Every structure is written in structure tokens, then in C-alpha cells.
Amino acid sequence: MSDIYVVAEHRQGELRDITFEMLTKARALCEAGGHSLTAVLLADEAGALLPPLAERADKILFFQDARLKVFDPDLYRDVLAHAIGQGKPLLILMGHTPSGLEYVPALSIRTGLPIATDCVDIQLEGSKPKLTRQIYSGKLFARVVCRDADSYLITVRPSAFQPEESAPVQAEVVQQPLPGGVGEPRRTFIEYEDTSAGAVDIAQAPFLVSIGRGVGEEENISVIQELAEKLGATLSCSRPVVDKNWLPRYHQVGTSGKSVKPKVYLALGISGAFQHVAGIAGAGTVIAINKDKKAPIFRVADYGVVEDLFKIAEALKEKIKA
Amino acid sequence: MDIVVCIKRVPLTQEVDLVIDAGKKDIRKDDLAYILNDWDNYAIEEAVQLKETFDGSVTVVTVGDEEDEEILRRALAMGADRAVRVDPGSRLLDGFVLSGILASVVKTIPHDLVLTGVQADDDNAGVVGVMLAERLGLSHAAVVTRIEKENGTARLHLELEGGMDAVCQIRFPALLTIQTGINEPRYVSIMGIRKAGKKELKVIELGELGLSDADLLPQTQVEELYLPPEAEGAEIIEGDPGAIAETLLRIIREKGVNV
Ligand SMILES: Cc1cc2nc3c(=O)[nH]c(=O)nc-3n(C[C@H](O)[C@H](O)[C@H](O)COP(=O)(O)OP(=O)(O)OC[C@H]3O[C@@H](n4cnc5c(N)ncnc54)[C@H](O)[C@@H]3O)c2cc1C
Numbered sequence: 261m262s263d264i265y266v267v268a269e270h271r272q273g274e275l276r277d278i279t280f281e282m283l284t285k286a287r288a289l290c291e292a293g294g295h296s297l298t299a300v301l302l303a304d305e306a307g308a309l310l311p312p313l314a315e316r317a318d319k320i321l322f323f324q325d326a327r328l329k330v331f332d333p334d335l336y337r338d339v340l341a342h343a344i345g346q347g348k349p350l351l352i353l354m355g356h357t358p359s360g361l362e363y364v365p366a367l368s369i370r371t372g373l374p375i376a377t378d379c380v381d382i383q384l385e386g387s388k389p390k391l392t393r394q395i396y397s398g399k400l401f402a403r404v405v406c407r408d409a410d411s412y413l414i415t416v417r418p419s420a421f422q423p424e425e426s427a428p429v430q431a432e433v434v435q436q437p438l439p440g441g442v443g444e445p446r447r448t449f450i451e452y453e454d455t456s457a458g459a460v461d462i463a464q465a466p467f468l469v470s471i472g473r474g475v476g477e478e479e480n481i482s483v484i485q486e487l488a489e490k491l492g493a494t495l496s497c498s499r500p501v502v503d504k505n506w507l508p509r510y511h512q513v514g515t516s517g518k519s520v521k522p523k524v525y526l527a528l529g530i531s532g533a534f535q536h537v538a539g540i541a542g543a544g545t546v547i548a549i550n551k552d553k554k555a556p557i558f559r560v561a562d563y564g565v566v567e568d569l570f571k572i573a574e575a576l577k578e579k580i581k582a
Numbered sequence: 583m584d585i586v587v588c589i590k591r592v593p594l595t596q597e598v599d600l601v602i603d604a605g606k607k608d609i610r611k612d613d614l615a616y617i618l619n620d621w622d623n624y625a626i627e628e629a630v631q632l633k634e635t636f637d638g639s640v641t642v643v644t645v646g647d648e649e650d651e652e653i654l655r656r657a658l659a660m661g662a663d664r665a666v667r668v669d670p671g672s673r674l675l676d677g678f679v680l681s682g683i684l685a686s687v688v689k690t691i692p693h694d695l696v697l698t699g700v701q702a703d704d705d706n707a708g709v710v711g712v713m714l715a716e717r718l719g720l721s722h723a724a725v726v727t728r729i730e731k732e733n734g735t736a737r738l739h740l741e742l743e744g745g746m747d748a749v750c751q752i753r754f755p756a757l758l759t760i761q762t763g764i765n766e767p768r769y770v771s772i773m774g775i776r777k778a779g780k781k782e783l784k785v786i787e788l789g790e791l792g793l794s795d796a797d798l799l800p801q802t803q804v805e806e807l808y809l810p811p812e813a814e815g816a817e818i819i820e821g822d823p824g825a826i827a828e829t830l831l832r833i834i835r836e837k838g839v840n841v
Pocket residue numbers: 358397471472473474475497498499500501512513514515516517518528529530531532533534535536549550551552555567568569570596597700701725
């Protein structure tokens with residue numbers, strides 16, 4: 261029997277969804293392989309963080325220190341390198357999130373352990389993980405294996421696993437100070453800033469017409485804007501449209517934008533990268549129009565049209581007039 | 583302010599049917615067009631803008647074959663001063679191996695700042711930059727959307743989820759992974775690329791770097807590539823645009839939207 265570690269991700273006193281998603285997957289792996297589940301928590305205080313973890317893990321490794329008040333990649337790297345060295349867990353699951361992107365690769369170099377990132381499935385064959393990733397922005401799946409090692413670092417794609425309730429357990433909490441040799445963080449946290457507030461609240465809109473890079477040029481935005489008006493819909497977009505300054509940030513749907521829950525989401529020229537698709541999980545019906553019949557968006561859409569988006573936009577305008 | 587930017591050339595995979603090759607570990611790439619990785623384009627622009635404001639130099643580095651020099655020339659045309667290509671021969675490259683190769687090159691180039699993209703558009707792994715920081719012993723930050731330099735430090739915006747940024751202060755030297763949208767990459771013309779042909783482009787053979795076999799051993803490998811399972815997903819609506827539009831309007835109304 262070995263341990264599977266889940267590194268709890270939290271911000272401003274709250275556990276993030278990815279933590280519950282990882283705990284659910286880790287529990288399934290533990291049950292199948294007779295392993296034991298340890299949640300690893302780095303925080304300045306237990307607050308509301310401990311109880312939900314205690315219900316879902318067999319053990320909690322709780323590193324408590326004032327320096328852990330806000331996330332710092334150097335501290336995470338040092339503390340986890342220590343914990344892995346001591347506990348020799350088989351798998352360490354961490355979020356493929358902005359925070360994960362900041363410390364997991366460094367942890368891999370520090371420990372010399374292999375790493376597979378952005379995994380959408382994890383299987384264990386004996387003590388060897390088989391991992392499923394998506395490459396080329398989701399157009400292909402890859403089964404990935406690591407070289408033989410005692411422990412494997414795995415980052416898990418947000419929303420890849422559904423968090424499920426399971427019979428509550430009462431974890432043994434092992435509280436520890438920061439290990440020796442952990443230095444002062446090399447960067448200073450200043451503040452959080454919300455960049456997404458604006459004139460339109462796409463999160464509340466019942467009908468969204470959403471454009472992606474496929475819209476091609478800034479001049480074309482007005483064509484779709486007109487369509488949205490005719491349809492009585494709100495305009496939203498994928499990230500490249502905001503990156504190019506064609507629409508303000510508050511129109512962006514996705515992990516770093518907003519999560520939306522319209523009755524209908526009409527996606528025009530959007531490929532369906534996971535960071536985008538994660539934002540439309542709450543949509544009632546997704547209709548995608550894309551020239552590329554292999555675009556990943558068609559895997560999550562309810563209805564698809566393989567066609568030039570402008571042809572369909574024009575036809576929609578015509579029909580609405582009629 | 584001396585800046586090193588690590589960049590990569592990636593295949594353009596939209597609107598093409600990717601074909602898995604016989605070994606099932608890679609795709610057939612002969613017919614694909616290639617471009618500069620999107621994230622790296624922003625990283626080059628950011629480096630050039632910093633240089634234009636604070637002086638210094640920009641060196642771009644890639645690990646790749648002769649055809650990959652195309653993106654180095656593009657970076658030179660954008661304003662980088664010199665370029666380095668490390669030829670990896672037929673080595674398998676994962677983030678571990680790539681960051682090891684880059685570390686041995688970057689440490690020979692003076693740098694206050696090292697920039698990479700957040701991730702590459704082919705493997706979507708997102709590890710090379712932060713692995714490189716760790717190997718070089720640099721403080722680092724990932725998913726950076728704003729850099730305001732103040733003497734020996736910089737005030738950074740790091741992008742989190744849901745429109746939230748974390749603002750922090752970091753000391754140089756540092757490594758930052760750059761997120762799209764941080765700036766507006768400049769346009770480069772064919773003429774510009776031709777002109778930049780005079781700038782230095784150095785080629786280093788892997789053998790010159792003195793890396794051991796262990797340094798060059800991938801930690802993670804693709805066992806098998808496969809197409810996403812069929813029969814999942816959207817019901818495809820076919821017909822002429824008029825008929826499609828009619829069907830779409832019917833569906834939209836059925837789902838409770840008044841149009
Ligand atoms: C940390 C991080 C956070 C991110 N956060 C977000 C986020 O919040 N939201 C987000 O959207 N992305 C986010 N991204 C970016 C994401 O990975 C993708 O790069 C992005 O979603 C791609 O946008 P797109 O689909 O519009 O463009 P592309 O991937 O370029 O796709 C354009 C599509 O348009 C189609 N097309 C082109 N022309 C036409 C035409 N005339 N008619 C019909 N179809 C056409 C093409 O076939 C293609 O499928 C994030 C990335 C990272 C690393």
C-alpha cells in the first residue's frame with residue numbers, strides 16, 4: 261500500500277473546486293489499488309480549510325506558517341519536496357491551474373521526479389501511472405508514461421473530474437511547522453485585483469453570441485455585433501479577441517474570464533480549448549459554428565455547423581428579418 | 583537590461599486533419615505549416631519593448647533544426663539583437679530535456695531577465711519556463727500579464743482565474759512566463775525579416791554543451807496517440823446556409839429564447 265497525495269489548492273480562506281475534483285479522482289484510485297489518501301495543506305491557519313479535507317482524506321499533512329498566508333511558488337516547492345522525500349507517496353496530484361503552473365515544474369527539477377501535466381485521466385497499472393493528455397489544443401489524445409520512479413508528479417486539468425460525495429472519513433491531522441532550510445520567499449505579494457468588471461455582465465445573459473479568433477479581423481466584429489442585436493443576444497468572446505483589444509476584458513468567457521450559464525451559447529469560430537470550454541459548462545445548449553470539422557468545440561457542443569461563420573451569420577440575419 | 587527569450591516553432595493545426603504516423607507516437611508533419619508559438623510572440627514583443635525603454639540587449643534562443651531558424655529571423659526582425667539555435671539532432675525532447683539544454687545555453691548569456699511563453703501550442707505542457715528558472719536558480723513568476731520595471735525590481739500582474747490578478751514585486755534577475763494579451767506584438771514584414779538577416783544567428787551543436795546522457799533522458803513519453811473517440815458530441819446540422827439558419831432559429835426558440 262502506498263500513499264496518494266492531493267495538494268489542496270485554496271485562496272482567500274476557501275478551497276478551490278479543483279481540490280475536490282482531485283480528491284474524488286484520488287479516492288477512486290485509492291479504492292481500486294488499496295492505497296491511502298493524504299491531503300497536503302499549506303496554509304497560515306486551518307480556518308474553513310480543514311473540515312472538508314478531513315471528510316475526504318485518510319490523513320492531512322498540514323504545514324502551518326504565517327508565510328503561507330498567500331501562495332508562493334518557492335515555499336510550495338520546498339515544502340512539497342520535503343513532504344515527498346519523507347512520505348514517498350506513489351502519486352502527487354496538483355491542479356493544472358495558474359498556481360500549479362508556478363510551482364510544479366520547479367518541484368519536478370528539485371526532486372528529480374517525472375511530471376505529466378494537464379492530465380484528463382489517470383489510471384494505475386500496478387505502481388505505474390498511465391496518463392491521458394490532450395495535445396494540439398485538444399485535437400488529439402495522448403497516452404503518456406513516465407520513466408520508472410518512486411513517485412510521480414501529476415497535474416490535473418480543472419473540470420476533468422466531477423467532484424462526488426463519498427462516505428465521510430475522519431482524517432488524522434498531522435500538523436507540522438515548515439521544514440528547516442525553507443527560505444524567505446523571493447517575491448512579495450502586494451494585492452489581488454479584479455480585472456473583469458465592466459459595462460456588460462455576460463454571466464447573467466440568457467443568450468450569448470460568442471466570437472473567437474475565427475472572426476479574423478477587427479472590422480468583422482461589427483458584423484457579429486449586429487447579428488447579436490438582431491437576435492437580442494449578448495456578445496461574448498474567447499481570449500484572443502480580448503488579447504487583440506477587439507473587445508473589453510469583461511466579454512471574455514473561460515477560466516481566466518467569466519463562467520457563463522446562458523440558455524443558449526452560440527460559438528462562432530471558437531476552437532474549444534479547455535480554458536474556454538470550462539467557462540461554458542453551465543450553458544443549457546451549445547451551438548458551434550466552425551470551418552474545421554475536427555475542432556474540439558464540436559465534442560462539447562449539442563449542435564454543430566461545419567461552415568464559414570459569416571455565411572451562417574448572414575443567413576441568420578436574413579431569416580430574422582423575414 | 584539584458585533579456586533572453588526562449589521560443590519555439592509549432593505546427594499550425596487548425597482546419598487540418600491531423601494524421602497519426604505509423605509509430606503512433608507522433609503526427610505526420612510534412613504537409614503542415616509552421617508558426618511561432620503564440621505565447622512566445624508576446625514574450626519577444628515584451629522583451630523588445632523593455633529594451634527600447636531601458637536599453638540593453640535581447641537574445642532569442644530556440645532548440646530545433648535548421649527550419650526553426652525561421653522564427654529566430656522573425657524575432658530578429660521584431661528587434662532582437664542576436665539569435666541562438668541549439669541543434670538537438672534526433673533527440674526526444676520533453677520539458678525536462680528542453681529546460682536542461684536551455685539552461686546550459688542561457689547561463690552563458692548575460693541576463694537580468696529570462697522570458698518564455700506560458701505554454702507551447704503543440705504539447706500544451708506549460709513546464710519549460712519554470713523548470714528553466716529552477717535550473718538557473720532564478721526567482722520566477724508564471725502567467726504574467728503586466729511588467730512594470732522599477733530599478734532592480736519589477737511589479738508584476740499574474741493572471742489567476744475568473745478575471746482576478748495577483749500583483750507582486752520581484753527582484754532581478756528573474757524568469758517570467760508570458761501570457762497572451764500582455765502587449766500588442768508588432769507586425770513584421772518579409773522585408774523586415776530579410777533585413778534582419780544580417781544580425782548574428784549562432785548555431786550550437788548539442789555535443790558542445792557537455793550534457794550527460796542522464797541530462798538528455800526524457801522523463802515522460804507519449805506511448806500512443808489516438809483520435810478523440812467518435813460518436814461523442816454535437817449533432818451536425820447540414821444543408822444550405824438558409825436552411826441551417828432556419829434550423830438554428832428553431833432550436834434557439836425551443837430552448838426558451840425569444841428571437
Ligand atoms: C492560463 C491560460 C488561461 C486561459 N484562459 C482563457 C479563457 O479564459 N478564455 C479563453 O477563451 N481562452 C483562454 N486561454 C486560451 C486558450 O488556451 C485558447 O488559446 C483560446 O481559447 C483559443 O481561442 P479561439 O478558439 O478563439 O481561437 P483558435 O484556437 O485560434 O480557434 C479559432 C477557430 O476558428 C475557426 N475558424 C477560423 N475561421 C473561421 C470562419 N471563417 N468560420 C468558422 N470558423 C472559423 C478555426 O477553425 C478555429 O477552430 C487561456 C490559456 C492559458 C494558458
